[in-house]
Amino acid sequence: MMIRSILTIALGLVITSSALAEWGSLKGRLVFDGDAGSPKELNVNKDTEYCSQHKPVDESLTVGDGGGLANAFVYLYVKRGKSVEVHPDMEKVGDEPVVLDNKGCRFEPHAVLLRTGQTLEVSNSDEIAHNTNTGALIANAGFNETIPKNAPLVKSFESRESFPSEVVCNIHPWMKAYLLIRDNPYMAVTDKDGNFEIKNLPAGKHEFVFWHGPNGVIKSLKVGKTKTSRKGRAKLEIESGETLDLGEVKVTGKQLGM
Amino acid sequence: MNNSFGRIPWLGVLAVVTMLPGCDSVDPPAFRMNMVEAVSYETAPEYQQEIADVLAALFGTPDEPFALPATGLDQVMLNRSAGPAWSDEAGYNYGLYRKHCVHCHGITGDGRGPTAMFLNPYPRDYRPGVYKFKSTYNPAKPTDDDLHRVLINGVPGTAMPSFSLLPGSEVESLVEYVKYLSYRGEMETKLIQYVFDELGVMEKLDDEGNEIIDANGDPVMERIPFDPTNDPDQREAVMDLLAEVVDAWDGANEMIIAPTEDSIPAEKRSPEELLASIEKGRSLFFDKDKGNCYSCHGPTGLGDGQQDDYNNWQKAHKKFLDETAKLAEKDELDDLEASLLDDREEVAESLYPLRNAIPRNLRQGVYRGGRRKLDIFRRIYAGIAGTPMPGGGPSAPGAKAGALTEEEMWNIVDYVYSLPYEPASQPQVVTPKYTQSITN
Numbered sequence: 288m289m290i291r292s293i294l295t296i297a298l299g300l301v302i303t304s305s306a307l308a309e310w311g312s313l314k315g316r317l318v319f320d321g322d323a324g325s326p327k328e329l330n331v332n333k334d335t336e337y338c339s340q341h342k343p344v345d346e347s348l349t350v351g352d353g354g355g356l357a358n359a360f361v362y363l364y365v366k367r368g369k370s371v372e373v374h375p376d377m378e379k380v381g382d383e384p385v386v387l388d389n390k391g392c393r394f395e396p397h398a399v400l401l402r403t404g405q406t407l408e409v410s411n412s413d414e415i416a417h418n419t420n421t422g423a424l425i426a427n428a429g430f431n432e433t434i435p436k437n438a439p440l441v442k443s444f445e446s447r448e449s450f451p452s453e454v455v456c457n458i459h460p461w462m463k464a465y466l467l468i469r470d471n472p473y474m475a476v477t478d479k480d481g482n483f484e485i486k487n488l489p490a491g492k493h494e495f496v497f498w499h500g501p502n503g504v505i506k507s508l509k510v511g512k513t514k515t516s517r518k519g520r521a522k523l524e525i526e527s528g529e530t531l532d533l534g535e536v537k538v539t540g541k542q543l544g545m
Numbered sequence: 546m547n548n549s550f551g552r553i554p555w556l557g558v559l560a561v562v563t564m565l566p567g568c569d570s571v572d573p574p575a576f577r578m579n580m581v582e583a584v585s586y587e588t589a590p591e592y593q594q595e596i597a598d599v600l601a602a603l604f605g606t607p608d609e610p611f612a613l614p615a616t617g618l619d620q621v622m623l624n625r626s627a628g629p630a631w632s633d634e635a636g637y638n639y640g641l642y643r644k645h646c647v648h649c650h651g652i653t654g655d656g657r658g659p660t661a662m663f664l665n666p667y668p669r670d671y672r673p674g675v676y677k678f679k680s681t682y683n684p685a686k687p688t689d690d691d692l693h694r695v696l697i698n699g700v701p702g703t704a705m706p707s708f709s710l711l712p713g714s715e716v717e718s719l720v721e722y723v724k725y726l727s728y729r730g731e732m733e734t735k736l737i738q739y740v741f742d743e744l745g746v747m748e749k750l751d752d753e754g755n756e757i758i759d760a761n762g763d764p765v766m767e768r769i770p771f772d773p774t775n776d777p778d779q780r781e782a783v784m785d786l787l788a789e790v791v792d793a794w795d796g797a798n799e800m801i802i803a804p805t806e807d808s809i810p811a812e813k814r815s816p817e818e819l820l821a822s823i824e825k826g827r828s829l830f831f832d833k834d835k836g837n838c839y840s841c842h843g844p845t846g847l848g849d850g851q852q853d854d855y856n857n858w859q860k861a862h863k864k865f866l867d868e869t870a871k872l873a874e875k876d877e878l879d880d881l882e883a884s885l886l887d888d889r890e891e892v893a894e895s896l897y898p899l900r901n902a903i904p905r906n907l908r909q910g911v912y913r914g915g916r917r918k919l920d921i922f923r924r925i926y927a928g929i930a931g932t933p934m935p936g937g938g939p940s941a942p943g944a945k946a947g948a949l950t951e952e953e954m955w956n957i958v959d960y961v962y963s964l965p966y967e968p969a970s971q972p973q974v975v976t977p978k979y980t981q982s983i984t985n
Contacts, residue, residue, distance in 0.1 A: 333840065333851060334840075366743060367739070367742065367743055367782050368778060368781065368782060368785075414833075415833050415834075416833045416834055416835075416837035416840070416948070418928075418933075418935035419935075420933070420935065422857045422930075422931065423857075425734075425738065426789075428684030428685065428793065429683075429684055430683050430684050430936075430940050430941075431683050431928045431930070431932075431933075431934070431935045431936060432683070432928070432935050432936050432937075432940050432947055432948075433837060433928075433935045433936065433937050433947060433948040433949075434948070435834050435835070435947070435948040436834050438945075438946065438947075438948070440940060440947070441944070441945065442940065446789070449738060449741075449742050457841075457851070457854050457933030457934075457935065458837070458840055458841070458851065460851075460853065460854055502868075517587065517881075518741065518745065541875070544868070544871055544872075545871075
């Protein structure tokens with residue numbers, strides 16, 4: 288028993304050191320397959336006078352001019368109890384806070400990436416009061432605070448979450464954002480054109496989660512030569528020194544639960 | 546008919562409930578699985594059974610509860626609260642939960658006892674481990690004293706009565722049992738998520754961790770059972786998850802909100818001082834960047850502002866119902882989706898009608914979380930966990946100031962206390978500065 292555990296530790300060390308030097312990247316572009324139409328206008332029935340001038344729209348589906356799907360999450364799946372080798376440049380959690388702003392009666396940005404221990408700064412750039420409620424977090428305890436002007440709320444979280452969770456403002460019920468908290472830097476959100484890139488991944492076979500709110504994991508999504516499972520995960524091989532480019536990944540409304 | 550997302554354990558429990566008592570072969574009461582979570586995570590029937598088995602190993606049954614030493618729960622108190630209600634010759638009572646609580650809160654503590662559907666508000670579902678009326682910061686658990694206070698005072702304005710006539714030891718045993726049901730409920734959800742995240746049908750691996758390929762060149766797939774007894778990694782994960790639950794509860798005493806002595810209003814204030822404080826409170830109540838209370842509690846304090854939101858318990862059900870409705874609207878369903886829809890619709894039918902979170906009418910002078918000034922102060926400071934009500938104070942011990950200073954919160958307490966004494970025919974005079982902003 289003893290010998291076996293020593294062996295395991297020794298083996299672990301060997302694997303660790305050999306993996307150190309080999310890194311690769313993953314990129315791609317999510318494209319909405321279908322007619323997204325123009326974003327739906329919202330029923331702005333709270334603080335109407337102030338909020339309606341900012342014309343907030345339904346952001347549950349944001350498709351760019353070229354058909355790119357924005358605000359989708361792509362991130363590395365890591366089994367519980369296993370840790371992933373992190374590139375030396377990315378090991379340290381940045382000192383700069385990640386800002387989630389209440390602006391124009393919407394959250395900016397709509398999709399937020401945060402590492403455990405990193406500072407989340409919730410601010411309010413509006414002339415009216417907002418509250419920010421993260422009661423939907425699962426591994427971390429949520430909070431629900433009034434966010435005054437000029438006094439941002441500063442928070443950090445200890446536990447990684449398996450999925451992004453909804454952040455809401457109860458005063459303005461149309462306001463929604465998604466927050467993903469991971470204990471490694473390997474996560475991305477698609478930009479307005481649907482592009483995403485995760486850099487400096489350890490080379491090897493990994494599973495990646497594809498997620499879009501509010502519906503959740505994107506099932507049966509064709510990525511490269513494979514497809515995401517019922518759990519929204521696809522196994523992809525990252526080669527050392529290479530960037531795996533998935534090219535255009537087509538997402539249907541059905542896959543987004545529409 | 547594909548029965549891949551079974552309702553076997555669930556139906557089993559239903560059968561027990563509907564069976565007539567007095568029959569010799571009656572099964573003992575069983576904990577009911579959280580089907581909203583299980584179906585949301587597409588937990589296969591084999592996994593549902595395994596999760597139920599693991600929960601039984603960790604927590605026992607309603608007749609024979611069990612608490613691992615790691616939980617710190619008191620086994621003697623749990624024994625006293627659990628099981629059928631009876632008294633020994635010395636008049637010592639057992640089965641306290643079933644005597645006093647089960648009718649509303651249900652055997653599982655899911656807030657689904659036989660009377661639950663007819664009550665407004667619905668009885669608390671203990672399983673998420675979230676409690677509204679407590680002395681701690683918003684994200685924190687309640688302390689034992691907080692739960693004790695709720696049992697002694699009841700929850701005014703609801704069906705929850707006071708149990709102040711019970712001997713102290715009985716109340717303490719019930720507090721322990723309520724915590725036990727929360728620990729169990731939180732663990733259940735964590736295990737359902739663990740199984741989704743970590744287990745399932747996967748490529749079979751050989752001893753070296755390589756995929757085994759069959760004759761057709763496809764990887765051989767196998768279902769990884771959830772069996773912590775025989776899998777040390779799973780066992781470690783389960784104990785880690787349990788520690789997460791227990792740590793949060795154990796930390797509650799360090800999360801108590803204690804007002805700064807200097808900010809507490811003097812006991813004897815002159816009428817002028819009190820009026821000045823009420824006036825400040827009124828102004829903060831309507832101040833968009835400070836209290837902003839009126840946007841939910843209404844310009845008159847009648848609770849008639851924002852009324853179309855939900856609390857977190859109802860929100861979870863709403864999400865489940867919305868997703869089910871969306872799935873039902875789809876034109877073509879594959880076999881898996883059709884079976885999933887069946888399961889979803891069955892669970893959806895079992896849910897009580899959705900209710901909005903209605904902000905408190907502050908003119909009634911009925912305060913659910915207690916009527917001490919300190920209680921109202923803490924409601925304003927931390928908000929009310931699980932509800933739309935946000936906190937105005939610092940968000941955690943040592944965090945920087947929130948929207949309101951402590952002095953301002955005490956001003957609002959004074960204003961809230963003054964509201965019931967003004968006749969509704971004399972509505973609050975809105976400070977002219979804010980008249981503009983309450984048009985909606």
